[in-house]
Amino acid sequence: MSEETQSGHPVKTTTHAFEAEVLNSDLPVLVDYWAEWCGPCMMMMPALEAVAAEYAGRLKVVKINVDEEGDLGARYHIRGIPTLMLFKNGNIEETRVGAISKSQIIAMIDSKL
DSSP, X not given: OOHHHHHTOOEEOOTTTHIIIIITOSSXXXXXXXXXXXXXXXXXXXXXXXXXXXXXXXXXXXXXETTXXXXXXXXXXXXXXXXXXXXXXXXXXXXXXXXXXXXXXXXXXXXXX
């Protein structure tokens, strides 16, 4: 487990590391597809950081900048951001498009853990 995961912070990943960080993770993974210019993405950042801290050791939060990692955005058919995908055992369990609140993120996670 990476140092960032143990400390409960979101982990930025790349196309190259996606398989190891997300698909082969022992923990469920909440993936945030975002971009720096996206206002709603920036508004969700504190909620995602709080969720990463609260679920440390039970869930990994991974951030993917779609401007830098376009291949991943295309692979998972990301049409709007922010998009959250919850992966469990390498499979997508749930997807949400658009900004959602911390309580909605927690409900999404808790329904699948």
